[in-house]
Amino acid sequence: MRTLIIEDNPKFAVLLKDAIGRRGISAEIATTLAEASTMLETCTYEALILDLGMPDGDGAEWIKSLPATRPPVLMLTARSTLQDRVLGLDAGADDYLGKPADPDEIAARLRALARRPGTRQEPRVEHEDLVLDLNSREVLYQGTPLSIGIKEADFLEPLLKRPGRVCSRKQLEDRLYGLAEPVTPNALEAVASRLRRRLQAGGAPHRIHTVRGVGYMLTVEAP
Amino acid sequence: MRRSIQLQLTIGLLLAGLISGVVMAVFVAHHYGLLSASPPPLMVAWREISDHVIVPILIFTTTFGLCAAIVLRSVTNHLRKETEKATASAQRLDVYLPQADGLPSEIAPFAQSLSDLSIRLKRHAELQEEFAQDAAHELKTPLAIMELELDQVDEPWGSRMKANIQSLAGLIDQLLLLSRSQSAQAADTAQWVDLGEIAASVVGDLAPYAVHRGKDVALRDLGAGSMTGLEEALSTAIRTLTINALEATPEGGSVTIEAGPGRRIVIYxxxxGIPPDRLSSLLARGKRMDESTKSGTGLGLAIASRIVEAHGGEIQSVFPQRSAIEIIFSG
Structure with a gap:
């Protein structure tokens, strides 16, 4: 994978190039926007890493001037409050990371960006050997199917997509029950406890946590 | 002691009337020989004093007093309007511009210097915001370089250093948010925010952190209100206070954020528990409850407290009834 680092701090640029290089992503460096424009005309890159404040202009404005066929842009800047992130994403950046950022995360985001266009949605979601087939709604742990109902599988899907993060009750209720369908306060908890029993019976180390007042979260118990 | 101009004027007029009355009475008495060996009859003397002293003085003081009262009332009305304008501008940290005409020339310079002061204050708030932005940027660039340099180190201390760099960067962000909260009204960046939503997002964000440490975090929404402010700053402040509560909670315990009723958040x-005086010194000086605890710095608490203050709020301890702190936003 080949990327272009657009960054006016040469020391940071070189260190970043080495860091992502160690993670299998090659990079070239442009220290001004003008240089970056020239390089974009002559070479193809799968992603751009852009700093906002460049000596010859504002990175956000520069993105707008690029043709629609430009590679995806990861903004990597020291301006990282919500206001800045919104400004950056509004300007057309595809992703935003605040400095200082972990090189592992930079590399992961770059790979995700390069994958994004044209890739078909994976027909399955998985986390730590727990697999949900999105077409058949079948749930497998280490290849063995678990007897999990449709409602429980629907409940599991958003949790499995974002393990370790909280899914709100509202989001889950909207997913599991139609608008007209009345939802009793305990309905969601009943689905969650059925799912817990099935996962436990199947020997999966995955746990469904209730975050009272907010929602549910999937974690994996350490062996 | 503060006396109104009206009262001072009344006292002045009465005194002037009294003194001039006595002086004129002495002249009249001398002129008509009231104090001589053979004075005129009492009735005549009284008429002389009444016609030439009491009546003119009464006419003069009444007319002058009435005119003064009318002038004074008009000036007071103008002043009241200008005061309202200046107060409103001060609350918004906005520029106060006095009425071009209408203010008496004696008061106009005062209003003008008030206006100059408000311009400088607004500019100061903007400069502070710009400075905080630049400082945050300048501080984070070397941190970002350090983070990448540490990437070449494959030792346990390398990841510990990386964690320290992240917490430093977090503090810089919090300081920036504090500075923004303080100048939010000036920079017109304040928005309408829902305290219930903020509490829910904090609980959602901290649930993995709590679960990882064998603790529980929950939300109880009792109908939280809305207010104007900076959502990110408020959320950072409540998050810091909740992390502190989670750290004080033993394994197996839980932290509950109660949002509402109204503009109120309680973290149980x-x-x-923290006694009230301990809490105030903790928030003021930025010390940690337990100085021996490992990561982070107490500065976060002091920043959280100032962010709450900048939003017109106050943090109190509910100790000894419960181990909890209460954040109340006024207005």
């Missing part, structure tokens, strides 16, 4: 924990 299973820790030993």
């Amino acid at each position: 924990d299973d820790g030993p």
Whole structure:
């Protein structure tokens, strides 16, 4: 994978190039926007890493001037409050990371960006050997199917997509029950406890946590 | 002691009337020989004093007093309007511009210097915001370089250093948010925010952190209100206070954020509780409850407290009834 680092701090640029290089992503460096424009005309890159404040202009404005066929842009800047992130994403950046950022995360985001266009949605979601087939709604742990109902599988899907993060009750209720369908306060908890029993019976180390007042979260118990 | 101009004028007029009355009475008495060996009859003397002293003085003081009262009332009305304008501008940290005409020339310079002061104050708030932005940027660039340099180190201390760099960067962001909260009204960046939503997002964000440490975090929404402010700053402040509550809570315990009723947030924990005086010194000086605890710095708490203050709020301890702190936003 080949990327272009657009960054006016040469020391940071070189260190970043080495860091992502160690993670299998090659990079070239442009220290001004003008240089970056020239390089974009002559070479193809799968992603751009852009700093906002460049000596010859504002990175956000520069993105707008690029043709629609430009590679995806990861903004990597020291301006990282919500206001800045919104400004950056509004300007057309595809992703935003605040400095200082972990090189592992930079590399992961770059790979995700390069994958994004044209890739078909994976027909399955998985986390730590727990697999949900999105077409058949079948749930497998280490290849063995678990007897999990449709409602429980629907409940599991958003949790499995974002393990370790909280899914709100509202989001889950909207997913599991139609608008007209009345939802009793305990309905969601009943689905969650059925799912817990099935996962436990199947020997999966995955746990469904209730975050009272907010929602549910999937974690994996350490062996 | 503060006396109104009206009262001072009345006292002045009465005194002037009294003194001039006595002086004129002495002249009249001398002129008509009231104090001589053979004075005129009492009735005549009284008429002389009444016609030439009391009546003119009464006519003069009444007319002058009435005119003064009318002038004074008009000036007071103008002043009241200008005061309202200046107060409103001060609340918004906005520029106050006095009425071009209408203010008496004696008061106009005062209003003008008030206006100059408000311009400088607004500019100061903007400069502070710009400075905080630049400082945050300048501080984070070397941190970002350090983070990448540490990437070449494959030792346990390398990841510990990386964690320290991240917490430093977090503090810089919090300082920036504090500075923004303080100048939010000036920079017109304040928005309408829902305290219930903020509390829910904090609980959602901290749930993995709590679960990882064998603790529980929950939300109880009792109908939280809305207010104007900076959502990110408020959320950072409540998050810092909740992390502190989670750290004070033993394993197996839980922290509950109660949002509402109204503009009120209470964070309950299973820790030993903080006495009110301990809480205020903790928030003021930025010390940690337990100085021996490992990561982070107490500065976060002091920043959280100032962010709450900048939003017109106050943090109190509910100790000894419960181990909890209460954040109340006024207005």
